[in-house]
Amino acid sequence: MSALLTxxxxxxxxxxxxxxxxxxxxxxxxxxxxxxxxxxxxxVRHGEVxxxxxxxxxxxxxxxxxxxxxxxxSTASFDPAAIERxxxxxxxxxxxxxxxxxxxxxxxxxxxYTGISPLLYAESPRDPDTLLTAAMLADRIASEVAGAxxxxxxxxxxAVATEGLWALATSDGFCRSIRRSNDGxxxxxxxxxxxxxxxxxxxxxxxxxxxLALPEQxxxxxxxxxxxxxxxxxxxxxxxxxxxxxxxAMSLVSDLAGALTGIAQFxxxxxxxxxxxxxxxxxxxxxxxxxxxxxxLASGPFDSEGIAGSARPILxxxxxxxxxxxxxxxxxLGMASTGNADGFYNLRLTSSAPGGDWPxxxxxxxxxxxxxxxxxxxxxxxxxxxTQAIKGLWVEGGEVVHPVTDVTLAGQMPAMLNxxxxxxxxxxxxxxxxxxxxxxxxxxxxxxx
Amino acid sequence: xxxxxxxxxxxxxxxxGPAGHDExxxxxxxxxxxxxxxxxxxLYFETxxxxxxxxxxxxxxxxxxxxxxxxGARAAHGGQVSFAHSADxxxxxxxxxxxxxxxxARHGDAGRYGQGIALTRTPAGHxxxxxxxxxxxxxxxxxxxxLTRIDELARMQDGRIVQVDANVRATDTxxxxxxxxxxxxxxxxxxxxxxxxxxxxxxGRRARGQAGLGRRTGLGGFDAASVDxxxxxxxxxxxxxxxxxxxxxxxxxxxLGPGYPGVLFHEAVGHGLEGDHHRKHLSAFDGKVxxxxxxxxxxxxxxxxxxxxxxxxxxxDEGTPPDRTVxxxxxxxxxxxxxxxxxxxxxxxxxxxxRRQSYAHLPMPRMTNxxxxxxTADPADIIASIDRGIYATEFDxxxxxxxxxxxxxxxxxxxxxxxxxxxxxxRGATLIGVGHEALRHISMIGNDLAFDTGMATxxxxxxxxxxxxxxxxxxxxxxxxxxxxx
Numbered sequence: 001m002s003a004l005l006t007x008x009x010x011x012x013x014x015x016x017x018x019x020x021x022x023x024x025x026x027x028x029x030x031x032x033x034x035x036x037x038x039x040x041x042x043x044v045r046h047g048e049v050x051x052x053x054x055x056x057x058x059x060x061x062x063x064x065x066x067x068x069x070x071x072x073x074s075t076a077s078f079d080p081a082a083i084e085r086x087x088x089x090x091x092x093x094x095x096x097x098x099x100x101x102x103x104x105x106x107x108x109x110x111x112x113y114t115g116i117s118p119l120l121y122a123e124s125p126r127d128p129d130t131l132l133t134a135a136m137l138a139d140r141i142a143s144e145v146a147g148a149x150x151x152x153x154x155x156x157x158x159a160v161a162t163e164g165l166w167a168l169a170t171s172d173g174f175c176r177s178i179r180r181s182n183d184g185x186x187x188x189x190x191x192x193x194x195x196x197x198x199x200x201x202x203x204x205x206x207x208x209x210x211x212l213a214l215p216e217q218x219x220x221x222x223x224x225x226x227x228x229x230x231x232x233x234x235x236x237x238x239x240x241x242x243x244x245x246x247x248x249a250m251s252l253v254s255d256l257a258g259a260l261t262g263i264a265q266f267x268x269x270x271x272x273x274x275x276x277x278x279x280x281x282x283x284x285x286x287x288x289x290x291x292x293x294x295x296x297l298a299s300g301p302f303d304s305e306g307i308a309g310s311a312r313p314i315l316x317x318x319x320x321x322x323x324x325x326x327x328x329x330x331x332x333l334g335m336a337s338t339g340n341a342d343g344f345y346n347l348r349l350t351s352s353a354p355g356g357d358w359p360x361x362x363x364x365x366x367x368x369x370x371x372x373x374x375x376x377x378x379x380x381x382x383x384x385x386x387t388q389a390i391k392g393l394w395v396e397g398g399e400v401v402h403p404v405t406d407v408t409l410a411g412q413m414p415a416m417l418n419x420x421x422x423x424x425x426x427x428x429x430x431x432x433x434x435x436x437x438x439x440x441x442x443x444x445x446x447x448x449x
Numbered sequence: 450x451x452x453x454x455x456x457x458x459x460x461x462x463x464x465x466g467p468a469g470h471d472e473x474x475x476x477x478x479x480x481x482x483x484x485x486x487x488x489x490x491x492l493y494f495e496t497x498x499x500x501x502x503x504x505x506x507x508x509x510x511x512x513x514x515x516x517x518x519x520x521g522a523r524a525a526h527g528g529q530v531s532f533a534h535s536a537d538x539x540x541x542x543x544x545x546x547x548x549x550x551x552x553x554a555r556h557g558d559a560g561r562y563g564q565g566i567a568l569t570r571t572p573a574g575h576x577x578x579x580x581x582x583x584x585x586x587x588x589x590x591x592x593x594x595x596l597t598r599i600d601e602l603a604r605m606q607d608g609r610i611v612q613v614d615a616n617v618r619a620t621d622t623x624x625x626x627x628x629x630x631x632x633x634x635x636x637x638x639x640x641x642x643x644x645x646x647x648x649x650x651x652x653g654r655r656a657r658g659q660a661g662l663g664r665r666t667g668l669g670g671f672d673a674a675s676v677d678x679x680x681x682x683x684x685x686x687x688x689x690x691x692x693x694x695x696x697x698x699x700x701x702x703x704x705l706g707p708g709y710p711g712v713l714f715h716e717a718v719g720h721g722l723e724g725d726h727h728r729k730h731l732s733a734f735d736g737k738v739x740x741x742x743x744x745x746x747x748x749x750x751x752x753x754x755x756x757x758x759x760x761x762x763x764x765x766d767e768g769t770p771p772d773r774t775v776x777x778x779x780x781x782x783x784x785x786x787x788x789x790x791x792x793x794x795x796x797x798x799x800x801x802x803x804r805r806q807s808y809a810h811l812p813m814p815r816m817t818n819x820x821x822x823x824x825t826a827d828p829a830d831i832i833a834s835i836d837r838g839i840y841a842t843e844f845d846x847x848x849x850x851x852x853x854x855x856x857x858x859x860x861x862x863x864x865x866x867x868x869x870x871x872x873x874x875x876r877g878a879t880l881i882g883v884g885h886e887a888l889r890h891i892s893m894i895g896n897d898l899a900f901d902t903g904m905a906t907x908x909x910x911x912x913x914x915x916x917x918x919x920x921x922x923x924x925x926x927x928x929x930x931x932x933x934x935x
Contacts, residue, residue, distance in 0.1 A: 408931020446931030
């Protein structure tokens with residue numbers, strides 16, 4: 001038994017199965033998901049613990065289908081009376097909801113009763129002492145780094161550990177559970193000069209402590225980012241090439257993937273209508289999905305309907321080959337589920353066009369804007385209108401001239417995807433997404449008149 | 450009537466009864482929690498039930514129900530906070546949770562370990578919202594009838610309204626706070642939120658409109674006139690946006706309409722005046738109390754005791770009744786918002802701003818209802834004063850960087866103004882600026898103070914809360930506007 005969890009996988013399978021069985025006795029088909037998660041988190045600054053937290057959460061979610069109607073309810077209590085109430089509420093809701101011919105459980109033959117279960121859990125020390133030691137070490141390094149540069153101040157250093165369990169049961173006899181782990185470390189650094197203050201952070205998140213970035217690297221990266229943003233200023237409005245650093249490039253991949261989800265497709269809330277077989281991005285781009293990467297942050301053996309995903313191309317040479325479908329969105333579009341009821345698994349963007357490391361990407365940019373951080377904005381999924389306030393760097397002849405702030409960047413997602421000239425070799429991973437920096441031919445910068 | 454002794458009776462019934470213990474057990478747990486010389490120790494019990502319905506295209510497509518309960522235990526030694534929580538509130542689990550806090554705090558076994566604390570102090574009652582339940586099972590038909598009426602009303606507004614998505618969410622929360630200084634406080638917090646998204650279509654163009662209405666009330670609290678206004682607002686936004694042109698780019702004067710645009714003061718002023726950011730010297734306003742930070746005439750207030758506002762609380766989540774805190778008075782920075790922890794460390798007193806998302810989250814200084822006070826200008830004169838600029842009436846949220854003070858907002862309803870007249874609706878304008886600079890460029894303040902309709906939420910360090918924001922119409926002489934026009 002782990003240090004963070006108070007229940008085991010069998011407890012969760014029992015709770016989920018119990019809810020499904022009670023619903024089945026009342027004539028409904030059903031599926032139930034039981035989640036349990038334990039988290040420990042320690043934040044340190046200036047050698048002192050700021051917060052030390054332990055949390056334990058659990059939730060049992062039930063979906064019933066009765067005469068074509070669906071009811072959904074959830075409870076944080078797994079005791080028998082709470083599970084009875086859960087079923088009562090879900091059945092009551094199903095009485096009032098209109099029937100949906102596309103609803104219902106997926107066909108039993110499509111369920112992953114057996115099959116590959118990617119490694120999602122790593123044995124690692126996750127007790128508060130381990131976290132305290134890790135956070136204190138990062139804090140000490142932060143003090144040393146700040147001591148060497150009068151412009152720097154120490155922000156918090158955080159170590160967090162999570163272990164989780166998930167069990168899924170359906171009235172088609174499906175009952176599987178998984179165990180997951182997650183370790184995170186991050187450091188915040190502040191920089192200050194006569195022109196003002198900035199703060200920056202750097203984080204590492206993995207399923208195993210061994211895979212985490214070293215604290216030295218997190219602190220130095222946060223310090224470099226904070227310093228690099230000092231003295232930032234606006235630039236004049238213009239159209240110019242734009243290089244998205246990997247951390248910001250990920251949001252473009254995420255917007256692209258979001259437009260290819262079943263729910264966006266059947267609701268028409270997508271800037272890529274009927275995209276299968278269409279070229280929607282530059283022809284050197286490939287996007288692949290892999291649900292089974294060992295210790296992948298978005299890996300999983302099945303989705304919340306019990307259907308497995310597959311390792312597959314989503315975009316090949318800029319042409320859409322796959323969508324992200326649940327059984328419901330699949331039925332609405334006349335297709336089978338792709339096992340993506342919970343969104344996409346691990347995605348990787350690659351390019352067959354020449355890329356390069358970060359300096360090479362700057363040279364390829366030539367004269368233009370680098371985007372290092374989004375300050376807020378949005379993508380309109382229906383129109384593809386994309387607007388963000390950004391922080392970044394102004395580059396001339398491949399060399400950084402000065403940091404930039406207080407400007408907006410705007411474009412149309414379809415044009416931006418087609419305007420991608422290169423993807424860097426400077427690949428970073430965040431959650432489900434992996435990409436290098438992305439160079440786009442031309443975008444609209446809104447700055448000083 | 451709510452809070453006070455009345456809320457304690459309810460809290461005993463729904464929280465302590467099912468957990469099988471009483472106030473003496475809480476006192477014993479608090480004694481252990483506070484042992485080892487904690488400067489502050491509290492237990493926060495919560496139960497929340499939530500029900501929702503969704504009507505799309507005139508059909509009930511979704512319903513939802515959830516329930517959760519639990520207890521959070523906190524102890525602070527100086528600025529060091531230890532916290533644990535549990536969904537199990539029975540005495541054994543409660544003591545386990547308390548011991549987890551003591552282990553995290555590493556303050557050994559010295560002190561009052563094991564001695565119970567007498568809970569003798571209860572705050573007075575309040576009348577801000579009723580101690581009612583909104584999540585009753587038998588109400589389903591009535592909720593659905595209200596959504597059906599909203600759907601029909603929306604379609605009647607204009608033939609170009611082609612899609613209507615109407616939602617309602619009702620929440621019942623009952624809390625009980627016990628503190629090592631002997632305080633025992635309860636509160637019953639009903640909340641109901643209606644929301645509406647409509648799509649208008651014309652000549653192949655589509656545009657979105659949205660509106661909502663949130664109140665600390667049940668179904669009976671929504672009068673027909675308010676619902677009508679909500680529907681009309683969503684429909685008008687979608688219809689206006691059908692004809693929207695790309696937003697202009699560059700620095701220009703901006704007029705912000707009354708109500709939700711007051712989120713500017715929430716982001717650009719409020720967050721920078723939360724006590725924790727000052728204690729850690731992280732705020733762009735650090736050390737500026739008593740200094741002029743805004744143009745004369747700018748008065749910004751946080752008031753958790755306003756009737757009918759979703760940011761209002763009879764007591765905060767630490768049992769403190771809400772203050773009316775003047776943050777900026779006539780342009781001068783005058784006040785900070787505090788919770789117990791930060792007030793204690795800064796030699797100040799709590800202003801009733803200690804709030805938390807749930808029992809599983811730590812309290813922090815958070816805003817309640819934050820607004821710019823009325824000025825004297827006629828709103829029409831403010832628009833008429835613009836040669837070329839933007840008039841923005843609705844935003845899709847906003848963000849601020851506490852350290853730099855930089856904020857940004859994206860409009861969902863805005864117009865291009867030329868020669869004092871609204872020329873055309875614009876889409877997707879992003880307004881960006883730095884809090885203290887924008888404040889100095891406020892040149893006209895209207896006399897039409899209004900609040901948001903109950904849809905404002907605030908995120909801080911991963912915790913989301915309902916707040917209220919407000920302002921009269923105002924003019925900012927210079928602001929960066931980003932959009933898609935070249």
